[in-house]
Amino acid sequence: MDDAMHKTETPGFLAVLKSLFWDVGLSLAAYFVAHWLGASDYVALLCGSIAALARVLWVAFRARRFDMFAAVMLGVFLAGLVLSFVTGSPKFLLVKESFGTGLAGLAFLVSCFVGRPLIYHAALRMQEGNPARAAEFEQKWRDLPGFRRSFRVMSAAWGAGLLFDAIVRVPLVLSLSTSAAVTASTILFVATMVLLALWNVRYVKRVQARAAALQQA
Numbered sequence: 470m471d472d473a474m475h476k477t478e479t480p481g482f483l484a485v486l487k488s489l490f491w492d493v494g495l496s497l498a499a500y501f502v503a504h505w506l507g508a509s510d511y512v513a514l515l516c517g518s519i520a521a522l523a524r525v526l527w528v529a530f531r532a533r534r535f536d537m538f539a540a541v542m543l544g545v546f547l548a549g550l551v552l553s554f555v556t557g558s559p560k561f562l563l564v565k566e567s568f569g570t571g572l573a574g575l576a577f578l579v580s581c582f583v584g585r586p587l588i589y590h591a592a593l594r595m596q597e598g599n600p601a602r603a604a605e606f607e608q609k610w611r612d613l614p615g616f617r618r619s620f621r622v623m624s625a626a627w628g629a630g631l632l633f634d635a636i637v638r639v640p641l642v643l644s645l646s647t648s649a650a651v652t653a654s655t656i657l658f659v660a661t662m663v664l665l666a667l668w669n670v671r672y673v674k675r676v677q678a679r680a681a682a683l684q685q686a
Contacts, residue, residue, distance in 0.1 A: 495520050495521065495523075495524050496517040496518065496520045496521040496524070498520070499513075499516045499517045499519070499520035500513045500516060500517035500651060501513075502516075503516040503517075504648075509559075511559050559647045560642060560643065560647065560650070563638075563642045563647070563650050563651065563654055564638075564639055564642050564643070567634075567635040567636075567638040567639050567642070568635070570631050570632075570634050570635040570638070570658070571631070571632055571635035571636070573631050574627075574628045574629070574630070574631030574632035574633075574634075574635060575628065575632070576628070577624045577625070577627045577628030577631060578624070578625060578628035578629070578632075580624055581621045581624050581625050581628070585610065585620075586620045586621050586623070586624030587624055587627075588620055588623045588624040588627055589606075589610070589620040589624070592606070592620070593606050615680075619672075619673075619676055622672070623669060623672065626665065626668060626669070626672070627665055627669075630661055630664070630665045631661070633661070634657060634658060634661040637657065638654055638657055638658075641653055641654065641657065642654060
């Protein structure tokens with residue numbers, strides 16, 4: 470493993486939780502508020518999807534650029550919104566989240582072999598406001614094989630985790646009532662993201678420890 474890898478900053482546990490608060494909490498709040506106002510399950514779920522889409526667009530606007538990570542997430546939500554107008558079934562709107570998560574998981578896996586891993590783009594986005602740090606990221610990607618390999622491993626893990634979430638969610642949604650399915654689906658997604666974030670932190674610490682040991686040897 471390249472010794473420079475021990476200085477690499479990757480998306481940490483607290484950063485992922487903060488992102489989840491907005492990315493998941495906003496759409497969930499929109500769903501329950503719409504229900505409280507008397508909307509049907511279909512309309513409430515559609516409000517949740519629109520809120521999630523608005524969140525993605527806001528992140529892209531605030532960053533003043535439309536990066537690959539935002540593009541993938543926007544594509545997932547747009548596909549879900551288009552499909553939501555094809556059928557009025559609330560169950561379908563919940564199941565389509567599995568298609569979106571599954572597509573995102575596949576995108577993470579494919580990015581390990583084509584271009585740069587999506588987790589790299591997510592990490593690079595966290596360097597906004599620090600041009601020197603962003604330039605260092607780019608240089609390490611060009612020059613350090615260990616740096617590239619570590620990001621590919623992380624992207625592969627996140628891709629596999631998202632695919633697992635997508636596969637498990639379908640029978641879960643179909644076997645529960647709509648309101649129970651919304652709660653269970655959200656809990657499953659949050660649990661998957663938190664576990665992936667914890668694994669990510671442990672993996673980075675292991676990489677840093679190995680790099681430090683090699684440097685001292």
